[in-house]
Amino acid sequence: MGCRNSKISSANTAVLGVIQIMIGIYHVLMWYFLLLLYMGQIKGVFGTYEPLTYKMGTSLWGLTFVLSGAFTIKAAKYRSRFMLLCTMSLNILCIIVTIIAASLTIVELSHFRSVSYRNYGQAKLGREVSRILLCSYPLEFVVALTYSISGCAYLMETQDENSESVTEVVEDNF
Numbered sequence: 156m157g158c159r160n161s162k163i164s165s166a167n168t169a170v171l172g173v174i175q176i177m178i179g180i181y182h183v184l185m186w187y188f189l190l191l192l193y194m195g196q197i198k199g200v201f202g203t204y205e206p207l208t209y210k211m212g213t214s215l216w217g218l219t220f221v222l223s224g225a226f227t228i229k230a231a232k233y234r235s236r237f238m239l240l241c242t243m244s245l246n247i248l249c250i251i252v253t254i255i256a257a258s259l260t261i262v263e264l265s266h267f268r269s270v271s272y273r274n275y276g277q278a279k280l281g282r283e284v285s286r287i288l289l290c291s292y293p294l295e296f297v298v299a300l301t302y303s304i305s306g307c308a309y310l311m312e313t314q315d316e317n318s319e320s321v322t323e324v325v326e327d328n329f
């Protein structure tokens with residue numbers, strides 16, 4: 156297996172969890188900023204600017220990053236098989252959420268409908284926030300992938316120890 160050689164200390168795992176929590180809080184705060192920005196639009200000739208990522212609340216999906224980070228920190232302190240499986244599942248969910256959110260952001264940034272002159276500044280500022288969020292998705296992807304690989308290594312290590320002990324017990328009986 157490729158993940159057997161990837162080991163990470165519990166202190167580094169806790170740091171990964173803190174980074175995930177900070178990214179998640181950042182995404183939630185950016186969604187709140189976009190909420191205030193877009194709710195303040197004035198109905199113009201062409202309507203208001205409501206991008207796809209805002210309607211779907213993709214920045215609010217940062218709550219999954221916060222939850223995964225909290226589980227990662229907990230798993231760093233208490234390494235049990237169940238906790239590792241839960242944390243790995245949440246990190247895999249974060250990877251999926253990151254890919255979907257980045258894809259939606261790219262679609263949003265590639266299609267720009269013209270808005271009324273009054274709302275143009277708010278739409279432009281909202282698009283800049285989406286660009287900044289697009290830069291933070293790869294960081295979350297790498298953090299979640301790193302933990303998933305190291306969690307896989309730890310689970311494979313414990314599985315090998317368990318299988319060796321069973322083999323030794325059987326050999327001792329014969």
